[in-house]
Amino acid sequence: MGMLIFLPAISFAQPNQPPPSRPERSGLQPLVDSTVKAALEKFAEKKLQSNQLAVTLVDLRGVSEKPVSASYRGDAPIYPASVIKLFYLAAAHRWMEDGKLKDTEELRRAMRHMIVDSGNDPTHYIVDLLTGTTGGPELPEAEMKEWADKRNAVNRYFTSLGYTGLNINQKPWCEGPYGRERVYVGKNFENRNALTTHATARLLTEIVQGRAVTAERSKQMLKLMERDPLKKIEPSSEPDQNVDFTGPALPPGAKLWSKAGWTSTARHDAAYVELPDGARFILVTFTTGHANNRDIIPFVARNVIEGMK
Numbered sequence: 001m002g003m004l005i006f007l008p009a010i011s012f013a014q015p016n017q018p019p020p021s022r023p024e025r026s027g028l029q030p031l032v033d034s035t036v037k038a039a040l041e042k043f044a045e046k047k048l049q050s051n052q053l054a055v056t057l058v059d060l061r062g063v064s065e066k067p068v069s070a071s072y073r074g075d076a077p078i079y080p081a082s083v084i085k086l087f088y089l090a091a092a093h094r095w096m097e098d099g100k101l102k103d104t105e106e107l108r109r110a111m112r113h114m115i116v117d118s119g120n121d122p123t124h125y126i127v128d129l130l131t132g133t134t135g136g137p138e139l140p141e142a143e144m145k146e147w148a149d150k151r152n153a154v155n156r157y158f159t160s161l162g163y164t165g166l167n168i169n170q171k172p173w174c175e176g177p178y179g180r181e182r183v184y185v186g187k188n189f190e191n192r193n194a195l196t197t198h199a200t201a202r203l204l205t206e207i208v209q210g211r212a213v214t215a216e217r218s219k220q221m222l223k224l225m226e227r228d229p230l231k232k233i234e235p236s237s238e239p240d241q242n243v244d245f246t247g248p249a250l251p252p253g254a255k256l257w258s259k260a261g262w263t264s265t266a267r268h269d270a271a272y273v274e275l276p277d278g279a280r281f282i283l284v285t286f287t288t289g290h291a292n293n294r295d296i297i298p299f300v301a302r303n304v305i306e307g308m309k
Helices: 028-042 081-097 105-116 120-131 141-151 153-160 180-185 197-208 215-224 296-308
Strands: 053-059 068-072 255-262 266-274 280-288
Touching: 028 053, 028 068, 028 296, 053 197, 053 296, 068 197, 081 105, 081 120, 081 153, 081 197, 081 215, 081 255, 081 266, 105 120, 105 215, 120 153, 141 180, 197 215, 197 266, 197 280, 266 296, 280 296
Parallel strands: none
Antiparallel strands: 053 068, 053 280, 255 266, 266 280
């Protein structure tokens, strides 16, 4: 555990600085600003702080290739929970398209369970396939450097597309990594995964618009994200992607596609919504330090829906 490992340099924005926005559509940035203000006031008693929330909103009504977006702390790198699985999904389709990964029934099964059920085991399987790495005991320094270079394959792919502020090279864990995985994440977990709401919204927008890899593969990815906000489930302490995030905010007749994530410290949702009145938008909301509060993300979504009418 004492070996020196040179980890990749990841360029992160300052997390407390609001990111630049493009409020070309009148009212979009004010809507995000007022929504964040209302959320901070609503959950003040729960001690929700301004640096514990990040939001990116993309308006898809009558869009061109570059839709209008607005955000609050959209460039802040935040531990992504299971939302990282969207990026592994897109990378898997890119690898298949390029012939670097064989399209098998087992891979399709893993992708489905990774997105539909947010499973960690299928995600580990996919990360190993994408990077040619496996977990296991610690490695000698030279072998560890080679392993680390392979593990950064997905990082390099998204960096080549112009994504910034990301770290996409760790498997999602329930109890923490061991062996070479533990060495790689760093003594203080300084090399752990990170996403921004901007980057997540960009990827989801490209999937919705049929521009992520190919139109057919984008369609397949979106299909896995279909949610039923009216789904009836037994009360449980385990969050459900259908009903515990953006879903409760939706009016009757709305449609939802999303990938949610949660840990002991994080609660995030990346959602594409179609409202009965024709409004279409992407809303990515990350919260930190409030994993047990199931009301923040639906509150943000309700305010956005009201403002999009």
